[in-house]
Amino acid sequence: MSFEPKNSAVKWVEHRLPIIGMLHHALYEYPxxxxxxxxxxFGSLAGVMLVVQxxxxxxxxMHYTPxxxxxxxxxxxxxxxxxxxxxxxxxxxxxxxxxxxxxxxxIFRGLYYGSYKAPRELLWWLGLVIFLLMMATAFMGYxxxxxxxxxxxxxxxxxxxxxxxVVGEHIVTWLWGGFSVGNPTLNRFFSLHxxxxxxxxxxxxxxxxxxxxxxxxxxTGLDVKDxxxxxxxxxxxxxxxxxxxxxFLIFFSVFLFYAPNYLGHPDNYxxxxxxxxxAHIVPEWYFLPFxxxxxxxxxxxxxVTLMFGAIAVLFALPWLDKxxxxxxxxxxxxxxxxxxxxxxCVALTYLGSKPPEGMYIYYGRxxxxxxxxxxxxxxxLVGLLETPKPLPASISEDVLSKKPVAQEAGNA
Amino acid sequence: MLKLITSLSIAALVSLTVLGxxxxxxxxxxxxxxxxxxxxxxxxxxxxAAQRGLQVYREVCAGCHGLKRVAxxxxxxxxxxxxxxxxxxxxxxxxxxxxxDGEMFQRPGKPFDKFPSPFANENAARASNGGALPxxxxxxxxARHDGDDYIYSVLTGFEDAPAGFEVPEGxxxxxxxxxxxxxxxxxxxxxxxxxxxxxxxxxxxxxxxVSVFLTWAAEPKMEQRKQTGLKVILFLLVLAGIFYxxxxxxxxxxx
Numbered sequence: 001m002s003f004e005p006k007n008s009a010v011k012w013v014e015h016r017l018p019i020i021g022m023l024h025h026a027l028y029e030y031p032x033x034x035x036x037x038x039x040x041x042f043g044s045l046a047g048v049m050l051v052v053q054x055x056x057x058x059x060x061x062m063h064y065t066p067x068x069x070x071x072x073x074x075x076x077x078x079x080x081x082x083x084x085x086x087x088x089x090x091x092x093x094x095x096x097x098x099x100x101x102x103x104x105x106x107i108f109r110g111l112y113y114g115s116y117k118a119p120r121e122l123l124w125w126l127g128l129v130i131f132l133l134m135m136a137t138a139f140m141g142y143x144x145x146x147x148x149x150x151x152x153x154x155x156x157x158x159x160x161x162x163x164x165x166v167v168g169e170h171i172v173t174w175l176w177g178g179f180s181v182g183n184p185t186l187n188r189f190f191s192l193h194x195x196x197x198x199x200x201x202x203x204x205x206x207x208x209x210x211x212x213x214x215x216x217x218x219x220t221g222l223d224v225k226d227x228x229x230x231x232x233x234x235x236x237x238x239x240x241x242x243x244x245x246x247x248f249l250i251f252f253s254v255f256l257f258y259a260p261n262y263l264g265h266p267d268n269y270x271x272x273x274x275x276x277x278x279a280h281i282v283p284e285w286y287f288l289p290f291x292x293x294x295x296x297x298x299x300x301x302x303x304v305t306l307m308f309g310a311i312a313v314l315f316a317l318p319w320l321d322k323x324x325x326x327x328x329x330x331x332x333x334x335x336x337x338x339x340x341x342x343x344x345c346v347a348l349t350y351l352g353s354k355p356p357e358g359m360y361i362y363y364g365r366x367x368x369x370x371x372x373x374x375x376x377x378x379x380x381l382v383g384l385l386e387t388p389k390p391l392p393a394s395i396s397e398d399v400l401s402k403k404p405v406a407q408e409a410g411n412a
Numbered sequence: 413m414l415k416l417i418t419s420l421s422i423a424a425l426v427s428l429t430v431l432g433x434x435x436x437x438x439x440x441x442x443x444x445x446x447x448x449x450x451x452x453x454x455x456x457x458x459x460x461a462a463q464r465g466l467q468v469y470r471e472v473c474a475g476c477h478g479l480k481r482v483a484x485x486x487x488x489x490x491x492x493x494x495x496x497x498x499x500x501x502x503x504x505x506x507x508x509x510x511x512x513d514g515e516m517f518q519r520p521g522k523p524f525d526k527f528p529s530p531f532a533n534e535n536a537a538r539a540s541n542g543g544a545l546p547x548x549x550x551x552x553x554x555a556r557h558d559g560d561d562y563i564y565s566v567l568t569g570f571e572d573a574p575a576g577f578e579v580p581e582g583x584x585x586x587x588x589x590x591x592x593x594x595x596x597x598x599x600x601x602x603x604x605x606x607x608x609x610x611x612x613x614x615x616x617x618x619x620x621x622v623s624v625f626l627t628w629a630a631e632p633k634m635e636q637r638k639q640t641g642l643k644v645i646l647f648l649l650v651l652a653g654i655f656y657x658x659x660x661x662x663x664x665x666x667x
Contacts, residue, residue, distance in 0.1 A: 073481075076550075076551070079633070080481065080483075080486070080633075086633040086637060090637075105420075235662050236662060236663060236666065242655045242659075243652060243655035243656050246652035247652055249648050250645055250648045250649065250652065253645050253648060256641070257642075258641055260637070261554060266556050269554040269555035270551070270555045
């Protein structure tokens, strides 16, 4: 099924730059396990969201002014005077949340089915790099409207670097471009906010390259054995992903058109004021778990270390998980601790939104401790001690064995 | 597929409840509902109420509060005719210039102008208000949780402080203002304005009307947004149906 162009113009190009053949190979022939569930749609959805963010962002940048005395007004100008400016801005602001929803589901899918294990460690790492770049981009993007939460969020987060011994204060001054968050900070955040998405796009290409080198994981976690196990990406997965995309866009639209400010914070509709601190400084929802971990430690440096450690530990995951079986389907104990871990992350999100007082502090510490216990203790131990369920011989066998059962369930 | 949708819906519900409760508890004080017509999927701004609300703003609130992001021309969204908008604009004086001799001059407002603010700058505003700054109202409905209910509640929430509650000099007790001590004296009472459409100007009515007007001022594109959303979602439902049918067809030889 290799690519053999008939059109002479295509042949001419292909002889000089085999790009069409490469795309054909990646998007058409790419042999994909035939049993991928809809959980595998979130990767392509994340790609779509990156494009949505870049396209809306480029147009917004045409109307936005990165200056402390004009940024807020220019955003309101977009909302009120620019044709469909409200649509662009709400799409971009909610799009960031949607991007994170999709990427979080994509990451948890990887955790459940052991997609980080050999030979996909680099693929996993590249995904984590994308995640880190996304967090930096989203944080700086939230600063741009220059509302109260923009300003104070920027102040709190940049101040984290002051926890670094000796040079911390100097680093913070260097990041700010002054002695407080101000115009130089806004300008560089705008510049970087525009730059990073294109770097993300570059890492996405590496991510897909790495994916296509060993092929997609699948719900059984088994390696592809022969041609019986795979189907070409197009038309099977293109159409499946398109259906998933349409459903996802409906979900996106509900927020975009009917609750565009639900995921935001009202304080950010008040222009930034360095003299008035908001009652609660809360980051956007997608940072809340990490915010909870940060605040769980009474020591600033300790909190920052733990927060970055929460992500760093994910890089070590392929070696912390000692089980050679990928999919949680055949790992009864891992499946259980996986879902407890999911609950723990939900709990951290909730606790991150709460003021750090009373019992919330203790709950936050318990949830933080469990996060690391899961990663550093349970994962290696379960991998060593657990008795897995018997594995099917191949992907095809698994698909065929489930067929009659699925039909029965459908008829019942 | 069904399993995935179910689990995702449950996850979405749980997280929305978690987020919602997290946000709701911040405000702590439960607001009164203004029973507005602009809520819900199809809600639109009550034009008559918004027009009356504009009157309340101009005759009462505008003494201290600006509305600097709202252009007169946009008032046509509320059902005012072009001539009415021109008349409203012309009732304000604007400093313009410099003219060809380099002099600044006064001229009546035009539809493209925005509402002038009552004070020249923040210090002037504070000096006239016992040190407190009356906020610009252009975005107030979006700058507070449940902004429409919040405005309505605060405007109707002035009452005697409960026994033992200390109200400092120059402040007023308000049941819905965070901390309860508000610098603004009760701005509205029965018959603060005389409505030209014959509506009885009770405190409750005035508060309701100006809340509608300020909600529109903060989110003037809401109706267009909801209408667009309906079309987009209907289109996507059809599109999803088509993709699903094609997917079934394409995959039929695999199963």
